[in-house]
Amino acid sequence: xxxxxxxxxxxxxxxxxxxxxxxxxxxxxxxxxxxxxxxxxxxxxxxxxxxxxxxxxxxxxxxxxxxxxxxxxxxxxxxxxxxxxxxxxxxxxxxxxxxxxxxxxxxxxxxxxxxxxxxxxxxxxxxxxxxxxxxxxxxxxxxxxxxxxxxxxxxxxxxxxxxxxxxxxxxxxxxxxxxxxxxxxxxxxxxxxxxxxxxxxxxxxxxxxxxxxxxxxxxxxxxxxxxxxxxxxxxxxxxxxxxxxxxxxxxxxxxxxxxxxxxxxxxxxxxxxxxxxxxxxxxxxxxxxxxxxxxxxxxxxxxxxxxxxxxxxxxxxxxxxxxxxxxxxxxxxxxx
Amino acid sequence: xxxxxxxxxxxxxxxxxxxxxxxxxxxxxxxxxxxxxxxxxxxxxxxxxxxxxxxxxxxxxxxxxxxxxxxxxxxxxxxxxxxxxxxxxxxxxxxxxxxxxxxxxxxxxxxxxxxxxxxxxxxxxxxxxxxxxxxxxxxxxxxxxxxxxxxxxxxxxxxxxxxxxxxxxxxxxxxxxxxxxxxxxxxxxxxxxxxxxxxxxxxxxxx
Numbered sequence: 001x002x003x004x005x006x007x008x009x010x011x012x013x014x015x016x017x018x019x020x021x022x023x024x025x026x027x028x029x030x031x032x033x034x035x036x037x038x039x040x041x042x043x044x045x046x047x048x049x050x051x052x053x054x055x056x057x058x059x060x061x062x063x064x065x066x067x068x069x070x071x072x073x074x075x076x077x078x079x080x081x082x083x084x085x086x087x088x089x090x091x092x093x094x095x096x097x098x099x100x101x102x103x104x105x106x107x108x109x110x111x112x113x114x115x116x117x118x119x120x121x122x123x124x125x126x127x128x129x130x131x132x133x134x135x136x137x138x139x140x141x142x143x144x145x146x147x148x149x150x151x152x153x154x155x156x157x158x159x160x161x162x163x164x165x166x167x168x169x170x171x172x173x174x175x176x177x178x179x180x181x182x183x184x185x186x187x188x189x190x191x192x193x194x195x196x197x198x199x200x201x202x203x204x205x206x207x208x209x210x211x212x213x214x215x216x217x218x219x220x221x222x223x224x225x226x227x228x229x230x231x232x233x234x235x236x237x238x239x240x241x242x243x244x245x246x247x248x249x250x251x252x253x254x255x256x257x258x259x260x261x262x263x264x265x266x267x268x269x270x271x272x273x274x275x276x277x278x279x280x281x282x283x284x285x286x287x288x289x290x291x292x293x294x295x296x297x298x299x300x301x302x303x304x305x306x307x308x309x310x311x312x313x314x315x316x317x318x319x320x321x322x323x324x325x326x327x328x329x330x331x332x333x334x335x336x
Numbered sequence: 337x338x339x340x341x342x343x344x345x346x347x348x349x350x351x352x353x354x355x356x357x358x359x360x361x362x363x364x365x366x367x368x369x370x371x372x373x374x375x376x377x378x379x380x381x382x383x384x385x386x387x388x389x390x391x392x393x394x395x396x397x398x399x400x401x402x403x404x405x406x407x408x409x410x411x412x413x414x415x416x417x418x419x420x421x422x423x424x425x426x427x428x429x430x431x432x433x434x435x436x437x438x439x440x441x442x443x444x445x446x447x448x449x450x451x452x453x454x455x456x457x458x459x460x461x462x463x464x465x466x467x468x469x470x471x472x473x474x475x476x477x478x479x480x481x482x483x484x485x486x487x488x489x490x491x492x493x494x495x496x497x498x499x500x501x502x503x504x505x506x507x508x509x510x511x512x513x514x515x516x517x518x519x520x521x522x523x524x525x526x527x528x529x530x531x532x533x534x535x536x537x538x539x540x541x542x543x
Contacts, residue, residue, distance in 0.1 A: 108532065176534070178535075181399060283363075
């Protein structure tokens with residue numbers, strides 16, 4: 001087998017991995033397939049392809065407990081004075097998950113230590129919208145199947161054109177099922193040249209559309225004309241949203257730990273111009289909080305970053321109005 | 337008429353919702369009493385230890401966060417340090433049979449001997465009764481109860497929510513801090529934290 005004939009199946013495997021990821025984002029892609037034409041040859045090449053697919057899928061990512069992890073880039077080179085998206089691509093076996101920046105009741109998010117040449121710096125990790133991972137008594141926030149965590153790499157304008165440089169990332173992570181957790185560590189590296197000209201479209205890697213799709217799905221800032229308020233209502237926070245239209249579905253993911261009781265049901269009350277969402281306070285919240293910050297998910301492809309200051313206690317009382325909910329009246333009843 | 341309906345509804349609400357609120361352990365509130373059978377066969381009742389500080393440690397020997405504490409020797413050190421000062425230390429196993437961390441009495445005794453663990457007792461809680469009473473979410477979740485029977489700390493063992501053994505030496509231990517401050521007659525500064533770790537492996541669907 002020549003080198004060239006070996007490349008195709010590997011590219012096929014890459015596409016398969018990409019497809020899994022894109023599927024998890026709910027996006028369809030066209031895929032190159034193994035499409036041989038005749039009898040014996042078909043059986044032979046298909047078998048060989050499958051083997052190579054399996055082998056290359058292994059080679060593409062570093063093994064982690066119950067999955068693989070790979071460091072990838074949007075473009076084939078770094079440009080001085082520009083930012084390049086890097087990504088940590090996780091592939092997990094069914095039933096296993098990793099954690100969001102706020103892991104919820106248990107677990108811990110992946111932590112990365114970068115080893116970078118001078119002139120290159122890493123920006124803040126972009127966390128896609130997590131899922132609620134529920135067991136009988138707790139709720140965690142994380143990712144199942146596949147996820148791409150994007151990390152922007154900033155190249156200083158003064159950076160000289162260079163032959164390929166090595167980017168290193170040491171990742172510590174915890175992979176869990178509902179039954180058990182396994183800690184893992186992966187040493188990742190990626191070698192990219194530094195060039196002076198900005199990359200043309202053909203300088204994108206095979207993973208570019210995965211980056212595009214992931215970026216598109218990231219929680220975005222809420223539109224400026226949406227109005228939010230948060231009232232402190234004894235045992236709960238009541239998040240009121242005025243979006244100009246009725247909302248019948250909403251889930252809130254808090255960025256800070258121990259603000260709300262993760263496992264408590266979030267009670268949604270649709271109102272004409274938006275919704276009211278009741279979030280039970282965490283038992284571990286002993287001091288008042290100034291702001292409620294997190295990700296508000298309205299549907300599979302609509303999630304927003306919100307950062308809402310708490311209303312003054314007086315205002316909270318009047319805004320909660322007639323919507324007295326059981327926990328509030330119970331507490332007042334017991335105090336009398 | 338309307339007023340009395342409202343009143344009835346309120347009473348119904350109080351009746352329906354009150355028990356879990358009263359029984360759940362909360363910092364600053366009375367620690368719910370329990371009776372537990374230890375791996376050494378003895379029965380222990382929390383209220384028998386009024387007048388002493390009591391530490392509750394949720395345990396699962398397969399959880400990497402717990403292994404970090406035991407493999408580094410840190411948990412055993414804490415047990416030794418505090419029980420020698422008269423603190424009662426209960427290690428509690430709330431994993432259901434067949435789940436990670438479940439152990440029979442003899443398995444737990446073997447484990448403690450091998451790890452040189454020295455709690456006052458290891459309580460076997462396969463039904464999860466004690467765990468649910470304290471709303472224990474993770475292992476190693478820690479609870480500290482003062483001599484008056486009030487919960488003065490509930491949460492993580494320390495401020496390093498990782499599974500890395502190297503993180504033990506530099507960590508601030510919240511259990512020791514709570515005990516030191518309370519014994520010195522001070523207010524416990526950090527009395528509630530997120531109890532990081534593995535989820536407690538309770539029996540499925542309780543209700």
